Amino acid sequence: MSVTDMFSHIQGFLSADQDVREDIRKVVQNLEQTAREILTVLQSVHQASGFKEIPSKCEKARELFCTVRTHISDLKTKFPVEQYYRFHEHWRFVLQRLAFLAAFVVYLESEALVTREEVARILGIEVVREKGFHLDVEDYLAGVLIMASELSRLAVNSVTAGDYSRPLRISNFINELDSGFRLLNLKNDPLRKRYDGLKYDVKKIEEVVYDLSIRGLAKEPEAIEK
Amino acid sequence: MSVTDMFSHIQGFLSADQDVREDIRKVVQNLEQTAREILTVLQSVHQASGFKEIPSKCEKARELFCTVRTHISDLKTKFPVEQYYRFHEHWRFVLQRLAFLAAFVVYLESEALVTREEVARILGIEVVREKGFHLDVEDYLAGVLIMASELSRLAVNSVTAGDYSRPLRISNFINELDSGFRLLNLKNDPLRKRYDGLKYDVKKIEEVVYDLSIRGLAKEPEAIEK
Amino acid sequence: MSVTDMFSHIQGFLSADQDVREDIRKVVQNLEQTAREILTVLQSVHQASGFKEIPSKCEKARELFCTVRTHISDLKTKFPVEQYYRFHEHWRFVLQRLAFLAAFVVYLESEALVTREEVARILGIEVVREKGFHLDVEDYLAGVLIMASELSRLAVNSVTAGDYSRPLRISNFINELDSGFRLLNLKNDPLRKRYDGLKYDVKKIEEVVYDLSIRGLAKEPEAIEK
Amino acid sequence: MSVTDMFSHIQGFLSADQDVREDIRKVVQNLEQTAREILTVLQSVHQASGFKEIPSKCEKARELFCTVRTHISDLKTKFPVEQYYRFHEHWRFVLQRLAFLAAFVVYLESEALVTREEVARILGIEVVREKGFHLDVEDYLAGVLIMASELSRLAVNSVTAGDYSRPLRISNFINELDSGFRLLNLKNDPLRKRYDGLKYDVKKIEEVVYDLSIRGLAKEPEAIEK
Amino acid sequence: MSVTDMFSHIQGFLSADQDVREDIRKVVQNLEQTAREILTVLQSVHQASGFKEIPSKCEKARELFCTVRTHISDLKTKFPVEQYYRFHEHWRFVLQRLAFLAAFVVYLESEALVTREEVARILGIEVVREKGFHLDVEDYLAGVLIMASELSRLAVNSVTAGDYSRPLRISNFINELDSGFRLLNLKNDPLRKRYDGLKYDVKKIEEVVYDLSIRGLAKEPEAIEK
Amino acid sequence: MSVTDMFSHIQGFLSADQDVREDIRKVVQNLEQTAREILTVLQSVHQASGFKEIPSKCEKARELFCTVRTHISDLKTKFPVEQYYRFHEHWRFVLQRLAFLAAFVVYLESEALVTREEVARILGIEVVREKGFHLDVEDYLAGVLIMASELSRLAVNSVTAGDYSRPLRISNFINELDSGFRLLNLKNDPLRKRYDGLKYDVKKIEEVVYDLSIRGLAKEPEAIEK
Amino acid sequence: AALQRDVSANPSSPVVAAFRVFQLELDAKHDKYERLVKISRDVTIESKRTIFLLHRVTNVPNAEEVLNEAEGKLDAVRQKIGQIAEELRGEDIYQFHRAFTPGIQEYVEAASFLHYIRHRSLISLEEINARLVFMRTERAELKGSVEAEPPGAYVLTFQVTPSDYLLGVADLTGELMRMCISSVGNGDIDTPFQLSQFLRQIYDGFSFIGNTGPYEVSKKLHTLRQSLGKVEDACYTLRVRGSEIPKHMLADLFCSRTAHVDPEEGLV
Amino acid sequence: AALQRDVSANPSSPVVAAFRVFQLELDAKHDKYERLVKISRDVTIESKRTIFLLHRVTNVPNAEEVLNEAEGKLDAVRQKIGQIAEELRGEDIYQFHRAFTPGIQEYVEAASFLHYIRHRSLISLEEINARLVFMRTERAELKGSVEAEPPGAYVLTFQVTPSDYLLGVADLTGELMRMCISSVGNGDIDTPFQLSQFLRQIYDGFSFIGNTGPYEVSKKLHTLRQSLGKVEDACYTLRVRGSEIPKHMLADLFCSRTAHVDPEEGLV
Ligand SMILES: [Mn+2]
Ligand SMILES: [Mn+2]
Incomplete structure (x- = not known):
């Protein structure tokens, strides 16, 4: 294989990588949008009027988590599952926000600490790395x-x-x-x-x-x- | 055209550009001066004695905005309008300060959020880019x-x-x-x-x-x- | 207009801006790709064997400049012409590379310094700012x-x-x-x-x-x- | 004059300059030491027990400023007065610290803003550049x-x-x-x-x-x- | 004196300083322009054709040094002589370039090392600091x-x-x-x-x-x- | 021991360290001076006329190495011998220059590579760290x-x-x-x-x-x- | 030309022979440096973990147990430092200082933290060094058994440099600040005031040293000032809120929080 | 308030129990990371030494011997990489990538250098990876012996990432430049021209990739261009000085330097 061929070959890898990242970025934007919406729903608990509405707000948030799960399903299709940490930085920020939102909903509902398993379930992902896209x-x-x-x-x-x-x-x-x-x-x-x-x-x-x-x-x- | 002619010609461009920037810098300094004066007027609202004087302070500030509008009119004459973004960095900082001051005056007067249109009116500039020097x-x-x-x-x-x-x-x-x-x-x-x-x-x-x-x-x- | 309405309205502006930048980035990537191809063609003049092939390499490069012009035509459609300097940073780097490549081709062909007009012609753009996308x-x-x-x-x-x-x-x-x-x-x-x-x-x-x-x-x- | 003579002559200049700087550095070190001592004295006002002792601490600091004046007198002898700005960087830092300490003492004593004249007096230097080593x-x-x-x-x-x-x-x-x-x-x-x-x-x-x-x-x- | 008066007074000092620096910058630009012209004259000695013209080029350069002296006379009027080192950074670069050009002319004329005195004479300045604007x-x-x-x-x-x-x-x-x-x-x-x-x-x-x-x-x- | 005592104690260490470094710097300056003199002696071998004088130049250099040894003896007294590497940076540069000069003299005399032992002898120092100031x-x-x-x-x-x-x-x-x-x-x-x-x-x-x-x-x- | 070149590659050349010696010397030095870097990393990690452990003291009932566990962990760290000392036997420690300085600084931080919790005072450099003395048994293969020395045992010491000590103490202040905030959160009113006193002393100490210390200290001074500010703010809040206690509640509070109320602190 | 706090420290709390699990998980991960860093440092050092060894090829008579020795050293390095692979068994390698990337890049540099000297070509990523396949014997204590798998043996592989490969190759160019200058000094006229050709190809390759590659590559591009410049200058000098050979000496030169003269190079 000539040097030129070798570099074309590598260039192939790099382009593919960039495409994957581009795809991921788009889904992550959608996730961020939904996360902001959930946050807006939950923010109302801080207001005097919001206290009695906690249950309904939580329900509303739970519904929005469906959209989250859809986006995450989408995200999973964008890259090979065993390369999670290769692209981790792209979704790390939003995933932490989502974990926060899930934990907050669960706390508001039950005043208990959400487990990692429960967060994973709410987001539609795994707990154990070996099983797939995980938390x-x-x-x-x-x-x-x-x-x-x-x-x-x-x-x-x-x-x-x-x-x-x-x-x-x-x-x-x-x-x-x-x-x-x-x-x-x-x-x-x-x-x-x-x-x-x-x-x-x-x-x-x-x-x-x-x-x-x-x-x-x-x-x-x-x-x-x- | 010889190389020398070409470069003499280019030097013309460069000098013109430098002159424009020099002119802009001077007007921007005046704007900063006026902005600091408006701020000093408005700062008094933070003092115990200042609370009842809010209306008069706002009036005073409104008057100083006249000077702002004069400086900005001056600024507009210093460069072709379609090159706004070429020189944006020069006035970006002071424009944000002025937008703040306008928003603060409006809040103090009416406890409402100033609109972008209103800020533009107070500063004597446009909202829509196509119409001229804008916010x-x-x-x-x-x-x-x-x-x-x-x-x-x-x-x-x-x-x-x-x-x-x-x-x-x-x-x-x-x-x-x-x-x-x-x-x-x-x-x-x-x-x-x-x-x-x-x-x-x-x-x-x-x-x-x-x-x-x-x-x-x-x-x-x-x-x-x- | 309520605060929510105002901000929804503003989000419209921001999204539009982000879309424009996204579009520009994509075209600029294509331009960079073509620029690298032209460079690869012209690099061969440094090789012993390449010296006699200068004319044919230049021709090859000239052909690739057609692609450049296509990409630039494309680029021009992505944003209003008077906002050139707003987005300048996006294409500044590649434009300098392309100016270099044009100058190099012209030098190899004629051993003369390319004029700014000539570079503009090769890239399919203007010299005078007022006339459109320029160099x-x-x-x-x-x-x-x-x-x-x-x-x-x-x-x-x-x-x-x-x-x-x-x-x-x-x-x-x-x-x-x-x-x-x-x-x-x-x-x-x-x-x-x-x-x-x-x-x-x-x-x-x-x-x-x-x-x-x-x-x-x-x-x-x-x-x-x- | 031969090249060797010229350079020997020049070496004279350079050595003199280096000696001056060396001398300045030493005095500045002493100044820094005294400044640190004054600071230590004044730091105690932050302690619960220190509040009643403010007057005595100020007096103590005032005494140490005598030492400062001695060091500065010494400093003045190290270089020709009109070359103040040549060596400014050497003492700029410590002079600012000393101005701070003087201002702090004056504030603690009288709760008033020290004037530049007063700082100069405390440090034993001039206000007006023309008159000598100044602030x-x-x-x-x-x-x-x-x-x-x-x-x-x-x-x-x-x-x-x-x-x-x-x-x-x-x-x-x-x-x-x-x-x-x-x-x-x-x-x-x-x-x-x-x-x-x-x-x-x-x-x-x-x-x-x-x-x-x-x-x-x-x-x-x-x-x-x- | 009230705090406001004190600070108004101080602002006077700061403005004066900024004006001086502005003035110096302008003269220094002129000096740089002339220095580039002298360099262009002298550069021709590197060309085959230039070798016989050394004497005439040196004469030409000597004439341009008249302009240099005029600019430097002008520069001297911009600030008090004993504050040379306060503003040194503004002209240090161009002064070194001019010293180089003077040394080069003298070498081309006589193949000897120019003395510091000679450079000072060519630039119309002093050698001894005490006597005025010096090298x-x-x-x-x-x-x-x-x-x-x-x-x-x-x-x-x-x-x-x-x-x-x-x-x-x-x-x-x-x-x-x-x-x-x-x-x-x-x-x-x-x-x-x-x-x-x-x-x-x-x-x-x-x-x-x-x-x-x-x-x-x-x-x-x-x-x-x- | 109170905190204050502890810091005074440490401050003692630090001051002592600074004094040692100051002393070292002075001796190192002398060494550098002598090294430059030896270099000047040996530089003449590069000149046409210098070739026959190699033996006498080497002798001259050998004499100057006496001065080097004196300075190094002096240096050794400035710090505890087992802390060589604590201060190494201070003399590393000049020691390498001196090793070069010794190697050059030996080469000029015998056209052989000086051994580390021989350099150490010429400089009056040790080869083995355990024995004292070494190379x-x-x-x-x-x-x-x-x-x-x-x-x-x-x-x-x-x-x-x-x-x-x-x-x-x-x-x-x-x-x-x-x-x-x-x-x-x-x-x-x-x-x-x-x-x-x-x-x-x-x-x-x-x-x-x-x-x-x-x-x-x-x-x-x-x-x-x- | 080709011929003379082969000569130079001649392994019997004295130059080449000399360079073979240099090769061994350099490789041995680099290898030692690498080993020290590795031990230093271990020291860092274990010291950091000890610090985390010590933070657990403030909200467990069995503080002494935690302190003993921490002491045990530090013993293990000291064994590692003993390995460093072993490597440095007969060497100029400054030659390899860069390899192990991060680990030693972290150890000083951990050891001084434990010491503060136990004794509410700053451990001295001498106290630090006193714990870094190791008994070793001579390995048989290194020395012949016929020598005059006492057979087998010898003493190894490791000396922390004043600047490593200072840098460790500078980092300690960050941990003390954390401890202060935690204490407030745990309803412990005493500790914050003690800590603010102590931190102020350390801050004054560092100010006193000023820029005569090592360069890295000046960099840490800013963080130190911030930590002190946080601790002072915490004390301020305690004082301000304490001002509101209604008179009739004072008695109750004295009952339920006796352990926490410093009589000197007046109202609180 | 003091009461409820003790409850929270209760070890039977489910929260505390969960965090004990997290503690184990995090500590295990950090420990593994540390082990990988240490192995990576070893890989770096041994690879660097192999590169130094390979530079000795140009002026010793017994090149093959040196190459074999280098091959042996790289075998040892590969064993170390095997240890990395062992640590990464069942892991997502990107999770620990930062721990071992410096070592792997240096290995690529060494392996590609050896390959170039042997074959005058660029080793491919696939060829690199093909050598990083390890046979292992299952440790008895880890798996029960009653399982269905073939008893004992399994295959471990390590995959160098394209960007580590690229970064290693970028560094290789520096070594090639050194080799080129040495060759001129040793009177070898052939190698510089070959190297300039080869380096030009690599440079063109990197230019082609441009800024689409990893960020670190762009940083190395400048050094690469400098290396290429040095090699081109060396060839230029050879050519220019070759132009002066008097006609009558050509024959002599052909006799004494046949091995070095490339007929294609004309006069030289
Ligand atoms: Mn810490
Ligand atoms: Mn390398």
Whole structure:
């Protein structure tokens, strides 16, 4: 094979790679669009009027996750399944956002931490790499951490909306999460940085609980029978 | 044509270009000067004493915008209109500042979001590119985002000045703005980065409202029937 | 108009802009591909065997410039003509490469400096900005400077291929070019940096001529009676 | 004069220059040492216990400024006065630090903005270039900006130490400073960048005042009738 | 004095400084223009035809130095003489180029190294700093080093032009220069880097002399009885 | 021990370190001065007239090496012997130059490669690290490579001076050296870069030998009875 | 010409013989450098994991257990440092310093963190070095058994340089800041004030050293200042919110949070 | 508040249990990454040494011996790559790609250099990969012996990515340039012309790929162009100096340098 042939050959690889990336980028844009829509639906829980509508908002979000699953099915067809990490950077960001949204919906519905399996099911993907397009553990954890920061906002806004028991429940939840994260040995990577943020969320919520308790507004949290 | 002739000819082009840029730079300096003056006028709203003077300050600012329009008229004469984007970098920064100032004046007057058309009118320029020196949509949005961060400061200072209802109105306004931005599909550019800052403004304002609520200082904002 | 309406409207603008850029990028990729093909054709003149084939290689390149013109016609349809500078960065690089290739072909054919008009004609574009998609003078000059460095390589390889008179002609040509550039008052920009490289090309070619002279291989270049 | 003589002669010049620089470097090192000592003295105001000791700390710092004046007298003897700008880079950094420290002492003593004349007096140098070793206006401004950021820290720590009125006074002071800077037309240089940081200090201090106000801890600062 | 007054006052200083710099920049542009013209005149010595015209070219250059002196007189009026080093960076580059051109003219006329005094005289400036606008020793040396590299080019081109004795004379001259520089104790600065380039010039010229020797073209350089 | 004490303690270390470095720098400057003097003595061998004076020049250089030894003795007293590599960077450069000068003298005297032991002896230092201030193998090799490049210059200048046998001897010598260096596994460090230069020296000398041989000037190198 | 070239390749040439020696010397040095880099990476990873472990102290009941576990992990790290010391036996440590400095800095960070948690003070360089003394048994094949030395055992030491110590301590401040924020989140009011005091001392210490320290320290000074700012902000918030406690609740609070309330801190 | 916190530290909490699993998963991944980095460093060093060895070919009489020695060294490197393949068994190789890409690129450089010296042609990606197939014996403790598979043996492969291949070839050009200059110095006139031809082809190949390749390639393109320039200059010099051979010497030269003179090259 001549040098020229060799380079044409390699050029073939490279072009194919670029085409794949182009395809992926397009589907990822659609995913981002849907993710923003879900977020808009869920944002209303922060408003005074939104608190009673949580169930309906969650339902609405659940419906939009159908669209997410469709886009992801589409995404899976764009590249060989065993090369997930080759293109990971393209969808990593949106997948973390989606994991956050799934975790947030589940929390709003049940006040429990979504499992990685459950997120995978909501997004229509796998947990185990060997089985296909999957949810990386780091991406799952990043999604959970985004939710933690959303919950600290929710604790603040609950008080504004006059719901004084929710912050205490959030506080318990987030403390448990914090205990979980403390078990991990993270590298100096974006996840570590996000995890550092969790400490501030815990602190903020603690402050809300404190504010309520010195005013006698914090009921003994009977709600934690879960 | 000899090489020497060709290059002499080219030098003509280059000199002309440099002269145009020099002229633009001078007018832009004047614009920056006026922009700083308007800012100084408007800064007083952050002070306890400044709250009642908002209308008069806005009037004062409106007058200074006359000077802005004069400078911009001057600017327009410095280069052929269809080469707007050739020299865009020279005035982009100051134009965003001016869009912010216009948006801030309008907000202070009416507590409403200025439209791009309105900003263009205040600056004496066009909205539609084809019609002449115009306000790029990105520059308009950048101006709006600068205002958002100014409003979070205003919410804080309102409380200090004893105005407990303004933060609630700002909170509603900024939430609406946030929803608006969520409709946009921004590229990974400076505007996107600025937008990422918006969520901190939203959070800050929510915390102000929280502080008022928990202390029973937040009146039901009856005024927001809009 | 509500905030939501305003932002939906704005999203229209942004999408349109992104679509335009996407379209431009695709055409520019095609242009780059063709430019690389022309380069491959012309690179062969550096080979011993390539010297006699210069005319046929030039012809081949000329044919490929047809494709270039097609792509550029295509490019012109992608955006309003007066927004040239808005998107300039997208095609600036490839346009300089194409200007170089045009200049190189013309030099190989006629040993003369291509004019800006001629480059524009070869690329199927305008010289005068007002008339449409044009060749900026800086881009033309950048193309010429790339050619200068290619010519210093050609001088070396001519000798290797046994052609002892070509370096002398190149030397005269490049000296004339250098004088031309000295007429220009360049800003401290990429073009200036490129121009600083020209003196190395001049020196390199002078050394080739020297090597030939001292060995009596440099015939009195009778052709240069100019 | 032979080439050797010429170069020997020139070596004389170069050695002299190097000696001057060496001498300057040594004195500047001493200045830096003293500046660090003053800083250590003044840092203690951030500690709870330090607040009552401000007067004694200021006195201590004033004494150390004697040493500064001695070092600067020494510095002046190291080079001809009209070559100030030749060696400016050597002492620019430390001079800005010293201007900061002088401004900080004066603020702690009198809660007023030190004038350039006063800084010059404290450092034992001139204001007017023509009169001798002087304080460049940019260096004075840089020192003032460093102080602004130290004051925002001081506002925070005052509260921690239980002094609730100081932050209000700092807030008024820093706002005045901000207005002052808005009168300046700064180039795009390090000073401009430092000035951009001022708005964060302003905001930070406003938030401290807010925290105090909302808790009813901010007494009407009767002193500010200006 | 109020803070506002202080800052207005300071703005006066800053504006004045900016005006001075603007003025200097304009004169420096003129100087650069003239320097390029002188260079174009002198470049012709590298061409076969140019060798006999050296005297007339030098005369022509000498005339252009009148214009240089006029520009420099003009430059001197733009700022107070004792602030030379404050603005040094503005003209340092062009002054080194002019020193080179003066050194080159003198070499072409007399084959001797121009003294710093002589360069100063040609440029109409001082040698001694105390006396006024002067030529820094580093700038003089930089000019001399630029000339050395021009001489290595000249040695090469002399051979091409059939002048076989000039390279030997250049070789002796450059060796003397090299010895001279070896007397200097240079800092690790741009000048040192330029000096490191000198050894390549020395080597190149030695190789030219070698080429002449081995071919029996190098006459005993009787002329070097100095 | 309090934190303050701890830092004073560490500050002690750091100051001591800086003093040591200052002392070293001064001695190194003296060494550099002497190295430049030796170089000036040895440079004369490149001149036609210098060839017969080689022995006397070498003697002169040998004398100057006494001064070198004195300076190095001085240097040794400036730091603890087992911390050689802590300060290595300070003298590495000059030590390589000195190794080169020693190698060059030895070559000129005996046309043999100086051993590392011999260089160490000439400089008055050790070969083995454990025994004291020593010559690092990399520094020795760097010195040898600088010499190789000096020899390629010498080969060229020998021909100019009419000595046609020396280049052949140099050629043999340098080829042996090249064989030696090929045995080494170098890292991507400065030494590797220098070694890459050796290939060009070998090439240059080969070209000189070639030039001599095609002209029948190369005697069968009987001289290689060594 | 072809002939003389073959001569030069002659393996019996003294030049070639000398270069064979250089080859061995250089290869041995590079190999040692590589081994040190590898050990250093291990030291880094294990030290980092120890730091993570130590952060768990603030919200588990059995703090002592965690501290002991951390001590155990650091013992293992010290064994690795012992390997470094072994490699550096008889060498000039500065010759290979670049190979192991990242690991050592991370170890200083971990060891000083553990020390702070235990003793609420800054470990000194001497204390660090005192733990880096290793007993070794002479390997039989290296030395003959007939020598006069005590048979078998010898002492190896590793000396952390002042600048590695400083850089480790600079990084420690980041961990202390994290610990402070966590403490607030865990309702521990004491620790933040202690930490702000301690961090301020370290910050003052670094300011005092200023630009006379190694270059990397100046780079870390900015982060250090930010960390201090975060800790000071946390204390500020604690103080400000503490100002609101209604008088009638004070008693309750003193009951439920006795462990946390520093009498010196007044209202809180 | 203190009470509920203790609950969260409860090891029986499902959240904590889940995170214990994550801890294992993350630690296992980091450990594997570290092991790969270490193997990659070994691959780099040994490949570099092979390249140095190959440069000795041009001036020793026994070239074949050197080539065989190099082949042996590369066999050892391939064993190391086998270890990488072992680590990557069942993994997505792109997940750990950053850990071993430097080593693999250096291996491609060494292997393609050896191939060029032997065959004067560019080794293909397929040929590279064909040598990275490893037979392994199943370790007994990993799999039960009762399984249906052929007892013990299995095949492991390692696939070099096109972009690692390209980056390795880009670096190869630097070595070829060195070889070219050495050849001139050794009086070998043939090789430089061959090399300039070959390098030109590679350069044209890279130009053809242009900016569609990985980002690092574009960075190396400049160095590649410089190398080509040096080789072209060397050929130029050979040609120019060859022009001076006096007619009467041609015969002599043909006798003494037959091996070196390419008839196609005319006068030289
Ligand atoms: Mn850390
Ligand atoms: Mn390589």
